[in-house]
Amino acid sequence: MRNYPSIFERAKAYEDGNNGVATPSTHIVINTNRLWYGENSTASAFLATAYDEQGKRVNSMSGYFLEPKTDYERAKIEGDDKAIMYGSYNIVPKKKGQRFEWYVDNVPGRTGIAIHGGVDSTDTSGCLLPAEKFIHDSNSDNYTTTGTQKKKKELFEFFNTYGKNGIKINIGL
Numbered sequence: 001m002r003n004y005p006s007i008f009e010r011a012k013a014y015e016d017g018n019n020g021v022a023t024p025s026t027h028i029v030i031n032t033n034r035l036w037y038g039e040n041s042t043a044s045a046f047l048a049t050a051y052d053e054q055g056k057r058v059n060s061m062s063g064y065f066l067e068p069k070t071d072y073e074r075a076k077i078e079g080d081d082k083a084i085m086y087g088s089y090n091i092v093p094k095k096k097g098q099r100f101e102w103y104v105d106n107v108p109g110r111t112g113i114a115i116h117g118g119v120d121s122t123d124t125s126g127c128l129l130p131a132e133k134f135i136h137d138s139n140s141d142n143y144t145t146t147g148t149q150k151k152k153k154e155l156f157e158f159f160n161t162y163g164k165n166g167i168k169i170n171i172g173l
Helices: 148-162
Strands: 002-004 027-037 041-051 057-068 087-093 102-105 113-115 129-131 133-137 142-146 167-171
Touching: 027 148, 041 142, 041 148, 057 133, 057 142, 057 148, 129 142, 129 148
Parallel strands: 027 167
Antiparallel strands: 002 133, 027 041, 041 057, 057 129, 087 102, 087 167, 102 113, 133 142
16 A cells, blocks of 8 residues: 655645734635546545635645545436536535535535545545545555544634635536
8 A cells, every 4th residue: 555645745824914814704715636546536635725805825724635436427416426526616514404514515416515524435425535645555446544534623624714705616637
């Protein structure tokens, strides 16, 4: 098995402009690139950046997401255990009766796409599983996560601090 370190060198939050202080109009943009495609899973790297009302970068963080296998012909089928279609989506807090804290909204043909912890492709039916690192098993050609609970906590704190005026995720190929 091969251990993949963060391609962003575990980018540290940095301050720019307003000294890293969130304001009522701060928003977040997450850029995600799918980099590794396994037999049953897809691994991607992300960079989440918070901006103030003038568009100045306030803070950022990086990590990885694990998703099920990518199959763009089936990505829009409700209940199918595949990665969601690439594109831009809003991330919204849970509504009453929903299980997880944050959801990817308005995914074509899909509902209930959450961001939550998990270790491998059996823990997701299309959801995004945040992680600090991935381990690739060359025998099964699948990925597992490490540090998922820690990265989920860090990501959700980032959402709660800087996402007051919206959170957008751009999922690339």
